[in-house]
Amino acid sequence: MEEEFNNFLQKVDEVGSIINGLCSKNPQELEKAKCKADILLSDDKVFDEESLKVKLDKTVINKRSSSETPGGPEMSPDAFMAYAEKDAKERAEARRENKRIADGFTKKANTAFREGDYDKALDLYTKAIEAKRDSWLLYSNRALTYLRLGLYNRTIEDCDNVIKLNEKNMKGWLLQARAYHLLGDFSEADHCIKEAKIRNPGSLAHIEEYLQQWKEAET
Template sequence: MNNSFKLAMDRDLENVNEEFNNFLHRVTEVSSIVKNLASSDTNTQNIGLLEADRVLNTSKQEQMLENIDEKDIILKIKSNRTVLNKKALHKKENQNGDTTDPEVFMEEVSKDAEMRYKDKQIRTEKMQTFKTQATKAFRRGEYEKALCYYNKAIEQIKDSPLLYNNRALTQIKLGRCEKAIDDLKLALRLNENCLRSFLLLAKCYKMLGNCKLYDETIAEAKEKNPGEISFIDNTILEY
């Protein structure tokens, strides 16, 4: 075997090893996605959906399984006297001793992601319907009815700061500041810079006579929204 041929074979072997490592990384990545999708936490599920979409939309050129010629791999690996089981390209043993076919894995992830996407679309449409009804009831001064619709909207979509802010305002109209505060804290957990949440929260503390928390909330609102200080000052004058 001349040197040039040996160098070429070495380069080919390096490429194969790199591709196989990438394949194993992809299987690990898919396992992580499935775990996220199965989580009971909404944010973790959303991360899983985004990761699944990214993996599923990867171009064919980047998909390991579609690029590898198995016969070519066997030839190259044997030339280095390394034994490679072809089944390793299709199965990876997990920590529990089970085996998972990556093609089946990806298909299941695709189906699950599509199902969740469609479910999210349906729930979003229902939420918009309830939100519209709630807004109409609120404008008519029918606050109990508005509250009922906001509750139903939040049952569909639980991670919308807007819905929590609107329900909090409805609770304020009903004189239930403590419940409004709970909603506003949830809204700020979802969006820590939300000016409307801060202002409504300050309003609640003002109505409850808690000057300390009122001042702290206004100060934090200004800190988080330095470009809106004059607006904040004008708004609190109305309280």
């Protein structure tokens, strides 16, 4: 019983922390609270609405004064749950809509790239990224487009984004290596190749094949 009660108090503290965050005027704290709310509401074992509601009514939440909730009045458990669920649904819908928009631009960009219209492809990939900024694939596609346009520093920047999102991404490392090589920075190019090999030991043959293509393109 003691362990169960301690676990419950921990959950109450989590809810209280999220409520405080949702009332914060700091955008970063507000976003953190929204993410925590998503996690809390997606875990059935953590958030049992009925049992938690009864326990909250009998213990900590009702005893907290409004002064303990910065940025606004005390939020009841029901109000918190309603707000968090509504907010999570709205943001999930926004993510789906952004993905739909990004997919539309990506399809057109891929067509333009295959046709050799790199300026158009660049514009469309950029619009896709604006709609969906967490896609390493979009950044790698735009990096390759920058490479074809001779914009090697931009290629390197987009490859940095690829690697931040997926540090094992072989394409990101090799495109970056190629861009450094074309800029004459052979030391950085070698570093990127080594990283690609270290992080993708099962793809060494593909890496060597790609490097061989470099040599053939330069002869």
